[in-house]
Structure formats: C-alpha cells, structure tokens
Amino acid sequence: MGYYIDLGKITIDDYKTKLQSAYLPPSRMVLKEKLDERFEYFKNIGIKNVKELVQLLKKKEKFAELSKVECFSGDYLTILLRELKSILPKPNKIADFTEIAKDAISKLEKTGITNTQKLYDKVIKKSDRKNLADSTGIDDQEILQLTQLTDLSRIKWVGATYAQILYNLGADTVEKVTNSDPVDLHVRINQMIKEKNIFKGSIGLNDVKILIESAGELPLEIEY
Incomplete structure (x- = not known):
C-alpha cells in the first residue's frame, strides 16, 4: 500500500460521504455545502475517484473553467484542493x-x-x-x-x-x-x-x- 493512502481507490461517492461526517476546521466547513450538487457535477464530467479529482483541479485551465460553474462559485475549489492535498502530507525531514x-x-x-x-x-x-x-x-x-x-x-x-x-x-x-x-x-x-x-x-x-x-x-x- 505504501506511505500514503491510494487516492485512486477512494471513489467520488466515498469521498462525498466522508465529507458529510468529517471533522473540519471552520475555514473548511464550506466543503459540506451543496455536496450532492457539486459531486454529481464531478461525476457527470467523468471523475470517478479522488486521484482523478486532484489531477483535474491541479490543471490551471480546468480549474479556471470549473470556477465559472455556478455551484463552484467563490473559494470552494481552492479550499477543496487544499483539503485534498492535505490527505498526502509533505514528509517530515x-x-x-x-x-x-x-x-x-x-x-x-x-x-x-x-x-x-x-x-x-x-x-x-x-x-x-x-x-x-x-x-x-x-x-x-x-x-x-x-x-x-x-x-x-x-x-x-x-x-x-x-x-x-x-x-x-x-x-x-x-x-x-x-x-x-x-x-x-x-x-x-x-x-x-x-x-x-x-x-x-x-x-x-x-x-x-x-x-x-x-x-x-x-x-x-x-x-x-
């Protein structure tokens, strides 16, 4: 399995369920909002798992396109990407x-x-x-x-x-x-x-x- 969680094995539906019950700091509580609508959109554009979601959000042009979608307005995508990146923490020296x-x-x-x-x-x-x-x-x-x-x-x-x-x-x-x-x-x-x-x-x-x-x-x- 390795040092990190295998993001490819976490489906979009599983991650949505996780966010529903997850403990989050106040600055990230927006991630619990409009969960069904937002994650259904990701599924409709072919995103099947968390690995694919991270790869999508890391592409500047795709990120910019998604930012124009009404359900992703504001800082949602930025905060989501931060939360996703935190799943794979930087190794300690x-x-x-x-x-x-x-x-x-x-x-x-x-x-x-x-x-x-x-x-x-x-x-x-x-x-x-x-x-x-x-x-x-x-x-x-x-x-x-x-x-x-x-x-x-x-x-x-x-x-x-x-x-x-x-x-x-x-x-x-x-x-x-x-x-x-x-x-x-x-x-x-x-x-x-x-x-x-x-x-x-x-x-x-x-x-x-x-x-x-x-x-x-x-x-x-x-x-x-």
Whole structure:
C-alpha cells in the first residue's frame, strides 16, 4: 500500500460521504455545502475517484473553467484542493526530529534517507529495521523510534514537533492514535505543550478529532 493512502481507490461517492461526517476546521466547513450538487457535477464530467479529482483541479485551465460553474462559485475549489492535498502530507525531514541523535541523522543522510517517506519502506518489517541498524550502525531502539515517528508523520497535519509530542505521550503509532479517546488525548497533548513550553497556544479538541479520524484512514503496514 505504501506511505500514503491510494487516492485512486477512494471513489467520488466515498469521498462525498466522508465529507458529510468529517471533522473540519471552520475555514473548511464550506466543503459540506451543496455536496450532492457539486459531486454529481464531478461525476457527470467523468471523475470517478479522488486521484482523478486532484489531477483535474491541479490543471490551471480546468480549474479556471470549473470556477465559472455556478455551484463552484467563490473559494470552494481552492479550499477543496487544499483539503485534498492535505490527505498526502509533505514528509517530515529526519533532521527536524530534535530528540534523534545528530549522529544517527547523519548516518541516514549518507545513505540518502533524508525524510520520513524515504525511510518508510526500509522500516516496515522487523527484519528491515534490523538490516538498517546493521548497515548504518544506528542503535536498534533509535531505529524503532524513527519508525514510530515516521508512522505518525503520515497523518494529516502532523509535523515533526507534533509527531514527537504524540510519541512521548505513548500514542506512538498510527494505530494507537486511531484508538485514542479524543478528549483524553486533547487534554494530555495540551498539558505537555504547556509543561514543556513547546510552543505558545494550544491544540483544539476539533483538531484532535481530525487527527484521530485521519489516522483511521491510513493503511497499517508497519510490523511492531
């Protein structure tokens, strides 16, 4: 299956259903409006799945044409494309994980492994991780930590710092995040942010619900 969700396997109807019940930030609530009308239009022009929808919206001339259609007026298409792109988050740089030893980061970079997507295929199985530890000289436990941080990095909107917070809270895999209670995890995340002065402000409960929902959509391939 791989690092990302296979967008080609998500039908237009499935994605419409997802949006109906999805937790969305206020700035993206417009995506819940006119769902039947908008998605029926996409189907009528031959769009069958989310991969095809992303490809369509990325074409400037097609985007411009669609913007003139009445049901897509305003910023709807721009916001939809942002939401679709967030399904495939940009990989985190290994060097951005501040709790990983610089020596380990350097050893991985020498082999061409600079981000979580490049690391993913090399840590899926226990035997893969053993081979990577042997070939790089990185400690087995540190390889496991990097594996878990890589797993978490696949979740929408989870940057290196957020992945490290989840790891330190024990929600250290996609599966554990999926099975977390949102209220409990929300409280513990913000307690850690405050106690360790990680950054100013806090993470909202709705954001944690989005985190858990997004984690639940990811394939579970890593062997622990």
